[in-house]
Amino acid sequence: MHLARPVWIERACLRLLVLALVSLLGTGHATGQGFETELEHVILYDVETRSVLYQRNADAPMPPASMAKLMTMALLFEALRDGTLSMDDTFVVSEHAWRTGGAPSGTSTMFAELGSEIAIRDLMRGVIVQSGNDAAITIAEGMAGSESAFAEAMNEAAVRIGLTGSVFTNPTGLPDPDQFVTARDLAKLATYIITEFPEYYAIYGERSFTWNGITQSNRNPLLGLDIGADGVKTGFTDASGYGLVGSAMRGDRRLVAVINGAETAEQRQREMVALLDWGFTGFTRLTLFDEGEIVAEADVFGGNGTTVPLAVANTVAILIPDDATGDVEARAVYRGPIPAPIEVGTPLAELSILLGDETLATAPLVAADSVGRGTLPERARDALNDLLFGWR
Secondary structure (H helix, E strand, C coil), X not given: CCCCCCEECCCCCEECEECCCEEECCCCCCCCCCCCCCCCEEEEEECCCCEEEEEECCCCCECCHHHHHHHHHHHHHHHHHCCCCCCCCEEECCHHHHHHHCHHHCCCCCCCCCCCEEEHHHHHHHHHCCCCHHHHHHHHHHHHCCHHHHHHHHHHHXXXXXXXXXXXXXXXXXXXXXXXXXXXXXXXXXXXXXXXXXXXXXXXXXXXXXXXXXEEECCCHHHHCCCCEEEEEEXXXXXXXXXXXXXXXXXXXXXXXXXXXXXXXXXXXXXXXXXXXXXXXXXXXXXXXXXXXXXXXEEEECECCCEEEEEECCCEEEEEECCCCEEEEXXXXXXXXXXXXXXXXXXXXXXXXXXXXXXXXXXXXXECCCECECCXXXXXXXXXXXXXXXXX
């Protein structure tokens, strides 16, 4: 493999910095070509490098089943973090929660008793470990007053977290034709929980939970296997088939994977194990830029300098499929010229790492230096250049 330094090939208001970074040998080309699956909805994501390693119909809508409970937990975790709720607070199990998600419902349940008060620490495990619909509804009603009001909060949180293809209508994932998610959004949501709430994420690895004298095992089939798995959430309805949001760590690498549409629980487990194993063994890690390294420059308008250097905010590393060929390119894109003044550390552009047509990773670029407001003659010069020649 060969790593070259940046070369400018275009100057424009939407500037592109293209680097011929790596020459690859082999017969494949697209990311993930070495993995095959029969499932309709699949995505595999590397958390550290922010790289999508494999995807199939990752942006197609699909019923979430109980995987929707990840958003329910995300809202609860946020409330615990900001102090709105505490682990010792209690919510009452309403008749609606009991009939819709409790023992009479015939669905996955915590077996909460009608009218009982349950602490959040227990309701949390009722959702995470037992996938209890009664626990999820009780949390929703306790936090927002009703399922519908809580669903509004779920959709607001989806926008805030960056989910772009999902709509939530209830906290459980029970069938509703108006409720859908994408595999990519579930991967984003799981990553959000893992990175933002590690103390609560640890509960996803608990193997069993006992409530009302009934012990239930965690429904995640990965936890009993020696593959580094520590989460996250299963799902099943007739409409969705068998689905799973899974995550595992080997060494210092964490992968998040989403599959949906399996015909059996056995197929779900088999496909997820194969996907994670391939993700951990089928790639070579390359560090492209160290934290703070300057990789480009941007035009400045009205400043005491005409350009500002752009640096990566964090180390940029990628994972290259072992069977891939072609050149890896890095493109720094921004809308310019950028008006002065500019403070050091201000996000100004985005760096995209590509292999062919596949985006391997993205990273923010920030101002490496400050640029002050220019003098009147300097501002007049820039205005005249823009008028006569435009910014290219």
